[in-house]
Amino acid sequence: MSAIKKLFLSEKYYFLVLPALSWQVLFFLIPLLFVGLMACFEHTSEQLFAYPTLENFRLVCTAPHFAIIFRSLWLAMSTALFALFAAYPIAYFLAFKVDRFRFFLLFLLAIPFLVNILVQVYAWFFVLDKQGMLSQAFMFIGLSKQPINFLDTLFGVRVVMLHIYLPFLVMPIFTALEKIDYRLVEASLDLGASFFATFTRVLMPLSMPGIKNGFFLVLVTSFGEYIIPILLGGNKVFFVGTIISEYFFIGKDWGKGTAFICISCLVLVIAVLIWNFIFNAVTMRSKRFVS
Amino acid sequence: MIPAVLRKNLLSLYVLCAFLFLYIPIFVLVVYSFNQGEFPLQWQGFSLHWYHELFSLVEIWRAFQTSFIVGLSASILSLCLSMILLYGAKKFPYPVLSLFYVNILIPDIVLAVGLLSLFAFFWVPLGLVALIIGHTVLGLGFAIPILRARFDEMDDFLIEASYDLGASETYTFFYIVIPFMYPALFAAALLVMIVSFDDFLVSFFCAGSSTQTLSLYVFSMIRAGVSPTVNALSTIMLFISSVLVFVISWFNISGLEKKS
Amino acid sequence: MRSVTLKNVTKSYDSDLIFQGLNLQVPSGKFFALLGPSGCGKTTILRMIAGFETPDEGHIYLGNKEITHTPINQRSVHTVFQNYALFPHMNVFDNVAYSLRLKRVSPKIIEQKVIKTLKKFQLEPYMYKSVTQLSGGQQQRVAIARVVINEPDVLLLDEPLAALDLRLREKVLIELMELQDELKTTFIYVTHDQTEALTVADQMAIMNPNGQIEQVGTPKEIYEFPRSTFVAKFVGSTNIIKGHLQIQNGTHQLVVQGLPLIQLSQSSEALQMNHGDMIFISLRPEKIMISKRQLEGFSNHLQGIVISIVYHGRSTQYNVQLANGMLIQVFEQNEEHFPKDIIDYDDSVFLYWQKDNSVILVE
Numbered sequence: 001m002s003a004i005k006k007l008f009l010s011e012k013y014y015f016l017v018l019p020a021l022s023w024q025v026l027f028f029l030i031p032l033l034f035v036g037l038m039a040c041f042e043h044t045s046e047q048l049f050a051y052p053t054l055e056n057f058r059l060v061c062t063a064p065h066f067a068i069i070f071r072s073l074w075l076a077m078s079t080a081l082f083a084l085f086a087a088y089p090i091a092y093f094l095a096f097k098v099d100r101f102r103f104f105l106l107f108l109l110a111i112p113f114l115v116n117i118l119v120q121v122y123a124w125f126f127v128l129d130k131q132g133m134l135s136q137a138f139m140f141i142g143l144s145k146q147p148i149n150f151l152d153t154l155f156g157v158r159v160v161m162l163h164i165y166l167p168f169l170v171m172p173i174f175t176a177l178e179k180i181d182y183r184l185v186e187a188s189l190d191l192g193a194s195f196f197a198t199f200t201r202v203l204m205p206l207s208m209p210g211i212k213n214g215f216f217l218v219l220v221t222s223f224g225e226y227i228i229p230i231l232l233g234g235n236k237v238f239f240v241g242t243i244i245s246e247y248f249f250i251g252k253d254w255g256k257g258t259a260f261i262c263i264s265c266l267v268l269v270i271a272v273l274i275w276n277f278i279f280n281a282v283t284m285r286s287k288r289f290v291s
Numbered sequence: 292m293i294p295a296v297l298r299k300n301l302l303s304l305y306v307l308c309a310f311l312f313l314y315i316p317i318f319v320l321v322v323y324s325f326n327q328g329e330f331p332l333q334w335q336g337f338s339l340h341w342y343h344e345l346f347s348l349v350e351i352w353r354a355f356q357t358s359f360i361v362g363l364s365a366s367i368l369s370l371c372l373s374m375i376l377l378y379g380a381k382k383f384p385y386p387v388l389s390l391f392y393v394n395i396l397i398p399d400i401v402l403a404v405g406l407l408s409l410f411a412f413f414w415v416p417l418g419l420v421a422l423i424i425g426h427t428v429l430g431l432g433f434a435i436p437i438l439r440a441r442f443d444e445m446d447d448f449l450i451e452a453s454y455d456l457g458a459s460e461t462y463t464f465f466y467i468v469i470p471f472m473y474p475a476l477f478a479a480a481l482l483v484m485i486v487s488f489d490d491f492l493v494s495f496f497c498a499g500s501s502t503q504t505l506s507l508y509v510f511s512m513i514r515a516g517v518s519p520t521v522n523a524l525s526t527i528m529l530f531i532s533s534v535l536v537f538v539i540s541w542f543n544i545s546g547l548e549k550k551s
Numbered sequence: 552m553r554s555v556t557l558k559n560v561t562k563s564y565d566s567d568l569i570f571q572g573l574n575l576q577v578p579s580g581k582f583f584a585l586l587g588p589s590g591c592g593k594t595t596i597l598r599m600i601a602g603f604e605t606p607d608e609g610h611i612y613l614g615n616k617e618i619t620h621t622p623i624n625q626r627s628v629h630t631v632f633q634n635y636a637l638f639p640h641m642n643v644f645d646n647v648a649y650s651l652r653l654k655r656v657s658p659k660i661i662e663q664k665v666i667k668t669l670k671k672f673q674l675e676p677y678m679y680k681s682v683t684q685l686s687g688g689q690q691q692r693v694a695i696a697r698v699v700i701n702e703p704d705v706l707l708l709d710e711p712l713a714a715l716d717l718r719l720r721e722k723v724l725i726e727l728m729e730l731q732d733e734l735k736t737t738f739i740y741v742t743h744d745q746t747e748a749l750t751v752a753d754q755m756a757i758m759n760p761n762g763q764i765e766q767v768g769t770p771k772e773i774y775e776f777p778r779s780t781f782v783a784k785f786v787g788s789t790n791i792i793k794g795h796l797q798i799q800n801g802t803h804q805l806v807v808q809g810l811p812l813i814q815l816s817q818s819s820e821a822l823q824m825n826h827g828d829m830i831f832i833s834l835r836p837e838k839i840m841i842s843k844r845q846l847e848g849f850s851n852h853l854q855g856i857v858i859s860i861v862y863h864g865r866s867t868q869y870n871v872q873l874a875n876g877m878l879i880q881v882f883e884q885n886e887e888h889f890p891k892d893i894i895d896y897d898d899s900v901f902l903y904w905q906k907d908n909s910v911i912l913v914e
Contacts, residue, residue: 016379017387020372020431024390027428031405032397038408086309093306105310107540112313114482115532116489118509119525123316125517126323133319163313186603187636189623191650191701201649205640217396224398227491231513241400248404248496258408261401268398 039259056259065243069264072240073271076223079161080169080215086162087169087214092203094170095177096185106174113167121160121231128156128232157232165222169214176210177203200286208283215279216272223268240264317529324522341523351524354508357419361504362487364423366480369430373479374472376435377442378464388439394432402428403496410497417499425493430483437482441475478539485535488528553614553627553704553737554579555600560609562595569595570762573609577705577754582731582738584748584770587758588785593741597707600739601630613704629698630707634714635690637682643669643693644678650701668700688719699730705737712747724750745786749774757782778820778913783833790834790879791912798826805832809875814850814906821911831912836882838908841869841900843892849903855879857898871900 042053094105112120127133128150135147150156180203188198204211226241233239240260247257325337345351380387394402406425410417445468453463469476491506498507505528512521555577562569569592577583587593598604599611602623611619618626629650637646644665651661669675672692677685682693691711698706711727712720728751731738742748748755749770756767759781766778777783780791794807796815803821805813815821815832824830840849855871858878862868869881879902894900 014379014383016375017383018379020376020391021387023372023427024394024431027406027409027424028394028402031402031409033405034408034412035401035405089302090306090309093302097302103540107536108310108314110536110540111529111533112317114485114489114536115317116506116509116525116528118491118506118513119320119528120316122509122513122517122521122525123320126319127316129517133315163316166309166313181634181636183632183634183636184638186623187630187632187638188649190601190603190628190630191653191697192624193649193653194624197653202638220396220398224400226400226495227510241398244400244404245495248407254408258404261404265401 035258035261038254039262041255043255056255057263059256060259060263065260065263068238068243069240069267071237072223072225072264073267075157075161075239076219076225077271077275079158079165079222080218082158082162083165083169083218084211084215087166088173088211090166091170091173091177091210094174095180096182109167109170112163113171117164117227118231120164121228124156124160124163124232125151128159151232154233154237157228157237160228160232161222161225164228165218168218168221172210172214172217173207174210176207176213180206205283205286208279212276212279215275219272219275220268223264320522321526321529324519324526326519326522341519342527344520345523345527348520350503351505351508354503354505357422357502358488358505361419361422361426362484365426365430365487366483368423368427369434369483370438370476370480372427372431373434373438374469374476377438378468388435391431391435394428399429399490399492403493406493407496417497418502421497421499422494422502422504425497426483426487426490429486429490429493433482433486434479437479438472438475441472445471481535481539485532554612555705555737555739556612557596557599557606558610558612560596560599560606560611562592562599562604562606568762573762573764575756575764576767577737577739579614579737580735581753582728582740582751584740584742584752584755585758586742586745586748586755586786588760589743591758591760592762593743593758594709597630597709597739597741600705601628601707602626627704628707629701629703629705630709631691631694631698631711633709633711635694637690637693637697639681639683642679642681643674643685646682646693647674647696647700649697664700668696672696687715688723691715691723695727695730699734699736702734703736705739708738708740710742711740712742712744720747727751749786757785759785776910777833780831780833780912783910783912788836788880788882790836790839792832792834792877794830794832796821796824796826796828796830805830807875807877810853810873810877813909815909815911816907818911820913824911832909833912834879834904834909836868836880837866837884838904839879839881840903841871841881841883841894842903843894843898843900845901846903850906851904853879853902855900855902857894857896857900860894860896869894869900871902 039056040052040054042051042055094102094109098105125132129135130147130149130151132150134150135144138144138148139146150159184202184206185198188202189195193201224241224244225239226245229237229239229242230245233242244257244261244264247253247260251257324341325339326341376388403425406421406428407417409415410421415421449467449471450463453467458466488505490504491510494504494507495510498504509521509524509528512518512524555575557573557575560573561571562573573596575596585593585596595604599606602618602621605620609619610617613626613628618628638649641649647668648661648665651664656664666675666678669678672695674689674692674696677689682690685693691714695711708727712723715723724747727738727740740748740751752770754768755770755773757765757773759765766773766782768776773782774786777786777789783789783791792805792807792813794805794813797804797806797812801817803815803817805815807813813832840846846852853873855873857869858872859870860867861870863882864885866882866884869883871879871881873879881902
């Protein structure tokens with residue numbers, strides 16, 4: 001008892017980090033490790049790790065696979081960019097232009113964030129369906145004489161992705177903008193800057209951490225998106241998420257599945273690094289705007 | 292160029308449109324849950340018919356039960372692990388808390404596959420336990436930032452004053468630290484529950500053939516096709532989520548005011 | 552170098568009327584101070600001139616040009632903010648060069664101008680330092696350098712000394728005066744500290760808490776000839792005496808109950824009044840002579856008892872209670888190390904002043 005008491009009364013509670021840390025290692029890090037390992041092994045029906053091989057990677061590094069990866073990446077990047085441009089004005093509005101309604105608007109923003117994604121995607125059925133709202137609106141305006149089905153289209157997927165991921169970007173940007181003293185904006189305007197110049201030279205560099213956070217969150221999460229493509233994309237187009245689940249549940253080829261994940265993640269990491277570089281370059285440029 | 296009045300309000304207009312974009316589908320969904328007839332999507336009068344049908348489906352209750360148990364367990368586990376971690380990490384030389392921020396960052400599907408592999412390797416049966424484990428991992432990622440923010444706000448002097456008056460470590464922990472953390476604990480608990488209920492991918496991979504969570508059930512319903520019953524279920528889920536979000540934010544704000 | 556005019560300006564904030572029908576004329580090329588208590592609306596006036604706010608009604612002119620609705624970034628008016636509002640992600644050089652870079656001036660000229668300006672404000676050694684690492688005084692100089700380099704027509708300063716410690720304030724005040732003298736730009740300086748305003752201004756205006764401009768004039772005019780009780784009390788200390796005007800044989804006197812007749816000068820205000828009107832006069836404490844002995848040669852004298860004494864180093868303040876219960880404040884300069892007449896508590900004293908040294912308030 002005295003040893004435990006000593007531990008408790010000592011200054012260092014370091015041992016307390018063990019439970020959570022071990023949980024993390026056991027159920028987060030090791031699973032990830034497994035994914036990597038499994039890709040490197042051939043599997044039999046008894047053993048998961050029969051013998052090492054690079055066969056899985058060879059099977060996966062083909063053109064069709066890469067096409068899927070890059071298509072998913074393209075979708076993720078365009079979603080993140082669209083959402084970024086759409087979210088920034090909203091975050092700006094919330095941070096600087098409202099006071100009393102802010103709680104209410106943040107609350108309204110939080111709901112789509114936390115409502116089940118399935119419910120939201122399902123909701124879009126009613127808008128995108130052949131007899132749905134959007135189609136009826138198009139016919140009403142006169143853009144089309146027949147009902148259009150947006151459901152199985154890439155357009156539909158993009159719209160829903162934007163819908164789902166928009167709140168993901170508003171929050172970090174809002175948090176970053178909140179910290180900025182509005183008088184900096186006033187000072188910039190006062191010195192003769194146009195609003196655009198104020199944005200590029202003052203707001204953007206100062207809110208860049210928030211922009212980056214949100215952008216990468218959306219980029220990474222939407223890259224592995226499964227629900228939206230499978231419910232909305234029909235069986236026409238394949239993305240990383242849908243392929244992975246197919247390998248695991250239909251094909252039961254875990255080796256190929258994990259190898260595919262590894263390759264996809266590699267591409268994703270490279271993309272993230274490239275975008276990080278781009279953001280840093282833009283920030284640098286805005287600071288010393290030498291004509 | 293653009294008339295001054297319009298330009299001044301351009302931003303507000305845009306934000307309004309953005310919020311409409313976020314809410315119109317939901318609105319349509321809710322409205323049609325009260326639609327009397329089956330589809331095509333034409334309004335045929337108000338009715339609670341589909342809600343009645345919903346409540347008669349036994350599987351939903353079971354799925355809800357499962358989700359609830361998983362969510363509650365994951366929530367409690369996350370909170371306990373997080374609180375112990377925070378206490379230990381206070382003076383820990385390495386930034387161990389930052390390690391947990393990745394939980395939200397990686398694509399769900401990678402984690403789901405990883406967990407599936409882990410369970411398969413160790414012959415852990417898929418199902419309730421697997422789900423709880425997986426959801427706790429997710430939960431830690433959400434709970435730790437919230438709890439940490441509140442924990443950092445705590446004045447060290449509070450703890451020292453407690454020792455000074457003769458309290459032991461454990462007493463202080465339970466009677467000083469925990470009460471201070473109430474609003475954050477509440478918010479984190481609710482958030483983890485919501486995350487658990489909403490989770491699809493991890494459940495998809497780790498639930499196995501015998502267990503079904505609410506999300507999985509909804510998914511299978513949607514796959515089966517558009518049906519007003521799903522609308523009804525969705526509306527209910529929407530309502531519950533909104534209430535929970537409201538409670539979280541309300542509690543957070545008033546709780547913080549009380550404690551400060 | 553242009554003048555600023557506000558004509559009939561009205562402004563409200565969420566149903567709170569700040570001012571109505573305000574008129575103000577700021578002469579070109581002068582150091583103008585706008586003095587008033589906190590919350591009177593003086594900062595709002597400044598913001599309207601800068602363009603951050605638009606008046607609900609009325610017009611604002613810069614010289615002959617109307618700028619009421621001109622956007623902020625198109626006015627030749629620059630502001631020095633109270634907390635300086637320096638761009639934290641830029642160093643000193645970039646902050647100062649900001650407005651020039653916007654105009655796409657060539658980098659070489661920018662460098663020249665910036666270095667010249669920095670030298671002038673003794674900021675050259677800090678040229679590439681981040682602004683967050685500077686002291687308060689240095690930050691302020693950067694804020695001023697940033698606006699001055701652009702040579703605006705009007706420079707607005709919103710309580711610039713508020714964030715500085717006492718020692719620095721006097722020094723900065725003098726530097727600002729010298730700067731304005733040199734640049735000849737119209738400076739509009741907003742403050743609630745009357746000493747600052749009196750020190751620095753060529754012309755000043757006083758605002759009361761209701762958003763009205765009570766008086767405009769040179770510091771000396773405002774101090775020596777206040778036109779209302781508010782101005783008299785806000786700028787410096789004073790004694791306000793209420794009574795009835797008596798006009799006898801062309802001379803004016805003040806009738807106060809319980810006191811002997813007080814002689815008044817024949818000022819223009821007095822000439823506008825009628826016999827029997829109730830009036831207020833302002834009598835500055837330093838204009839009163841206090842003595843235990845009887846003195847000759849003063850138009851007015853009163854008798855009283857010393858209630859309290861406050862030592863101010865340079866001067867001593869005596870609060871004297873008169874026969875009718877009124878309290879009069881007197882400042883006496885401590886001219887000698889060993890005064891012949893030491894005035895103490897409960898001493899019976901005489902107060903003397905010349906009739907020209909009191910002012911009738913128009914109110």
